[in-house]
Amino acid sequence: MPPLAESAIAVDQLVKIYKATRAVDGISFALEQGSITGLLGGNGAGKTTTLAMILGLVMPTAGTVKVLGAEMPRQRYQVLHKMNFESPYIDMPHRLTVRQNLRVFGRLYAVDDLKERIAALAAELDLAEFLDRPVGKLSAGQKTRVALAKALINAPEVLLLDEPTASLDPDTADWVRARLERFRKTRGATVLLASHNMAEVERLCERVIIMKRGRIEDDDTPQRLLVRYGRETLEEVFLDVARGRGQVREAAQ
Amino acid sequence: MSAHSTSVMVLAPHRVGAMVVRYLYLLRSSWTRLLELIYWPAVQLFVWGFLQFYIAQNSGFFARASGVFIAAVLMWDILFRGQLGFSVSFLEEMWSRNLSNLMISPLRPLEFVCALMIMSLIRLAIGMVPVTFLAIAFFGFNFYSLGLALAAFFMNLILTSWAVGIVVSGVLLRNGMGAESLAWTLMFVLMPLTCVYYPVTVLPDWLQVLAWMLPPTYVFEGMRALVMNQVFRPDLMIEAFALNAVYFGAGVVAFLQLLKSARRAGSLLQTGE
Numbered sequence: 001m002p003p004l005a006e007s008a009i010a011v012d013q014l015v016k017i018y019k020a021t022r023a024v025d026g027i028s029f030a031l032e033q034g035s036i037t038g039l040l041g042g043n044g045a046g047k048t049t050t051l052a053m054i055l056g057l058v059m060p061t062a063g064t065v066k067v068l069g070a071e072m073p074r075q076r077y078q079v080l081h082k083m084n085f086e087s088p089y090i091d092m093p094h095r096l097t098v099r100q101n102l103r104v105f106g107r108l109y110a111v112d113d114l115k116e117r118i119a120a121l122a123a124e125l126d127l128a129e130f131l132d133r134p135v136g137k138l139s140a141g142q143k144t145r146v147a148l149a150k151a152l153i154n155a156p157e158v159l160l161l162d163e164p165t166a167s168l169d170p171d172t173a174d175w176v177r178a179r180l181e182r183f184r185k186t187r188g189a190t191v192l193l194a195s196h197n198m199a200e201v202e203r204l205c206e207r208v209i210i211m212k213r214g215r216i217e218d219d220d221t222p223q224r225l226l227v228r229y230g231r232e233t234l235e236e237v238f239l240d241v242a243r244g245r246g247q248v249r250e251a252a253q
Numbered sequence: 254m255s256a257h258s259t260s261v262m263v264l265a266p267h268r269v270g271a272m273v274v275r276y277l278y279l280l281r282s283s284w285t286r287l288l289e290l291i292y293w294p295a296v297q298l299f300v301w302g303f304l305q306f307y308i309a310q311n312s313g314f315f316a317r318a319s320g321v322f323i324a325a326v327l328m329w330d331i332l333f334r335g336q337l338g339f340s341v342s343f344l345e346e347m348w349s350r351n352l353s354n355l356m357i358s359p360l361r362p363l364e365f366v367c368a369l370m371i372m373s374l375i376r377l378a379i380g381m382v383p384v385t386f387l388a389i390a391f392f393g394f395n396f397y398s399l400g401l402a403l404a405a406f407f408m409n410l411i412l413t414s415w416a417v418g419i420v421v422s423g424v425l426l427r428n429g430m431g432a433e434s435l436a437w438t439l440m441f442v443l444m445p446l447t448c449v450y451y452p453v454t455v456l457p458d459w460l461q462v463l464a465w466m467l468p469p470t471y472v473f474e475g476m477r478a479l480v481m482n483q484v485f486r487p488d489l490m491i492e493a494f495a496l497n498a499v500y501f502g503a504g505v506v507a508f509l510q511l512l513k514s515a516r517r518a519g520s521l522l523q524t525g526e
Contacts, residue, residue: 018519052522055357059516073516077263081359091350093275095282104278107271108358134282150354 007066008033008158008190009054014063016049016214023049025214026063031207033157036184036191038201040234041211042242047194050211051160054192055085067158079158081109086151087162088144094136098127098146101135102153109154121149125179141172148176152183159183161193165200173197177204198235208234210241217241264367268360272368276342277375290380294330298384301326302392320394321480322450327388327396328406328476329449330381332469333440335414336421338376339369340436343422347430356521362512366505369422370415377411402479405490406472412497413468414440419504423511427520448473468493468500 007030016024024046031037041047052058053065056073064071070078092101099118106114122128125145130138135146144164151159164180165173177200184191195201201208202222210218210225218225218241222234229237280286305322346352355365385396397403421439424432446460447469453461464470471493478484515521 016519023519048522049519052519057353057356057516057521058519059513077359077361080357083357085353085357087353089350090353092354093279093345093349093351095349096275096278100275100278104271104275105354105358107274108268108355108360110265110267110359 006033007031008035008068009192010064010066011050011054012064012066014050014053014065015061016046016053016058017061022214024053024060027211027214027216028063029209029216029219031190031192033190034184034188035207036193036205037207037209038205039192039194039209039211040196040198040201040238041194042196044213045211046214047211048162051085051162051192051194054160055083056080081154082157083160084109084151084154084156084158085160085162086147086164088147088164088166089162090147092135092143092146092150095134097132097134098138098149099131101146102149105150105153111154117153121152125149125152140167141169144168144172144176148179155187155189157187157189159189159191161191161195163195163197164193165195165197173200180204198233198238202234210238212241262363263361264364265361268364269367269371272360272365273371273375276345276368276372279345280376280379287379290334290376291383294327294334294380294384295387297326297330298323298388299391302388302394306392320392321477323388323392323394324396324399324476324480325449325473327381327385328410328472329444330384331377331407331410332414332443332447334377334380335373335411336418336440337436338373339415339418340421340425342369342372342376343418343425344433344436347425347433352426353521362509363505366419366422366508369418373415373418374411399476399479402475402485405487406476409468409472409490409493409497412494412501413443416497416500416504417443419501419508423508426508426515427511427518429520443467443469446470452477466496468496471496 009031011030012028014024014027015022027046027050039047039050049058053060054067054072056076059073066072068079068082070076096104102118102121103114106117111117118131122131125148127145127149130142135143138146148164151161161180165176168176180191181204183189193201193204206221208218208220208222208225209216220228225234225237226232229240231237231240301322305320346355388394388396399406417440421436424435446464447467448456448464449469453464453470453474456464471489475486475489475493478486478489
């Protein structure tokens, strides 16, 4: 784990309590600049709340989150222009065309040469044929590509993704993963990806953090996790952790 | 000012402009939204205009007070539609589930508020300007003949409408769409209290105290003084402006506090019911 001070994202003893629920329960991790990390966990594991605290959308109950050295959400305006986020659970205005949406977000992020940037993203993400179509009239796969274009409009140094390929067919999902991989390599961006899709995490991520009931249950490279749990796929590892078999197996060994 | 200043209190024209353009794209894409802006003010104008015609024919007092109902209805619409223009633009973000995208962007809360105020003016202009010409055509009442006094009336009414719009938006941020009805109904609480269509003296004494705490009361009294007695009352406008400054400031503080509370409660993530 890199030292907290030099990390792109540094989470230290983070807690979020909603009324009587401890959604996130004292987690710590640090992500190296340029790394890609998967955040795994079942429903209610605390992944989305963790992402929201990193984005400055939710205020921690205790602990700290730093992004590129700025404490979130207190110092968020130091870094929000260097970050972006994509989630299928957040829409873009449906009546606006793809181009209009990208123009608005480009101006919010003060993107230089916006016209060229939109043209480049349209070419990269295959949006050209529907750039002037309202977002509401696009298919799920097309909408995901547009959401990705919005998330990449400012060429972020830190990119957070919440289930970026949920509800996509395998072919489109694979296409999206390839684009994400390419962006990360060419930009050197730090990517944190919350997902239920184990194959996706196995393919994209060099490190996996597994959460359960607000806590980090495990944190390692996919290869080492497979060896440690004696499994062939991350899905089997995930099931071991989710059903509480991880500790049993390790104890038995 | 740098494009990426780190202060919360910054107002960057490019980000305010981006939000205004976003709402103009939306208006341009939907003729029903445009039509709706004119529809209700026009309906109100005709109902009250014809009622005034009828009363004036049967009452010497109201014959002298020609135009007072029409001026009142137009000014009530500035107050109500000003707030609605602000709140509906904000609601558009919730309806389209786009609020989180804005909240993780460099857009500052005060820039967002500025964009909503500009949109309130644009929506008001689209809805009200044609209706003021209808008032001239059908009832011979020229709203613009109120001259400079109209500027004072307008400024005070729009400030009140923004103060209410800002608070309603804060409540929506904190409580989600469950509070949507506030955007449509809250202003109507002011209708009887601010004495839109009758003088303040009509109210019982104890209610008059409450009425004088509300800036629009001064504006409607001032309008009646001007239309019925041809007297402009700057004292009323100054008092209204002082009250508005307090309410507007309180509205901004309330909005920022509600936003903070929304971050604590996690309601920026769930903006549904």
